[in-house]
Amino acid sequence: MHIQKCDEKSAFSLINELLKVDAITKEVGKPGTDTYYKNIDVKAKYSDWEYQSFLNEHVKQFILLSENKSQYLAHLFNHLLNTLNLETDSDGHDYSWMWRNTLEDNEQTRHISGVKEYLLILLRDLSIALIKKDSNQFKVINQELNQNKYKWKIFERLSIYLSVKFLEIDLNLTNRLISNTGLYENLHTRNEYSLLLDSAFKLVSKNTQHTVYDWIEDGFDLKNTSRNMRSLKKIHLAKKILKITKITGK
Secondary structure, three states: OOHHHOOHHHHHHHHHHHHOEEEEEEEEOOOOOOOOEEEEEEEEOOOHHHHHHHHHHHHHHHHHHOOOHHHHHHHHHHHHHHHHHHHOOOOOOOOHHHHOOOOOOOOOOOOOOOHHHHHHHHHHHHHHHHHHHOOHHHHHHHHHHOOOOOOOHHHHHHHHHHHHHOOOOOHHHHHHHHHOOHHHHOOOOHHHHHHHHHHHOOOOOHHHHHHHHHHHHHHOOHHHOOOOHHHHHHHHHHHHHHHHHHHHOO
16 A cells, blocks of 8 residues: 555545445345334445554545645545435434444443444544644634534534543633533433533633533422433533532632
């Protein structure tokens, strides 16, 4: 593989060819019965292991060494978008909270698998690496991720996660995100919102903190907590916030 020895345009054309995927439709059950359904899966043109290795060993290096990092990163975001468009059902959900329940690395997520998760982790790591080198990339990448064409929730989740990793680059954005408690109410963005709240609550304004306090207080259903999972989750969240407040003295 001599991608780095090509000119950038030729190299990226080769990368695009090697990253192409196919949508494989599997039918389960007998058509016309309640047990029948179609499952659409995205497969690389070679093994998953080879696909992941190519991303990590060649694509990542190409982007980091490129003179047009932002442009090629945007192309890769678009590639993930197209991949999700191939696989995702017409109900409008990407189900990313199932195949990647958090953008953070932990025991649950250390064994990644499948084309879309490989792409997601590459994009996460590349975004973090580029922002570490140049903080201006934070705004550039967030603007890209928040374009209307990126309709799937995984892009919003990645955008929130970048604020988790770089809390103080844009405190106004951090305040807006934490004030948007609907991000917790939404199952798709709950984990990233919780990470941001844990990391940034002590940094945000008093007004933002009070917004969160009021939201938690309004959401309690103490008579039915044994049956109300949302209330139980909010109680747990409240305890964490109280712990943060106690530690920081805010």
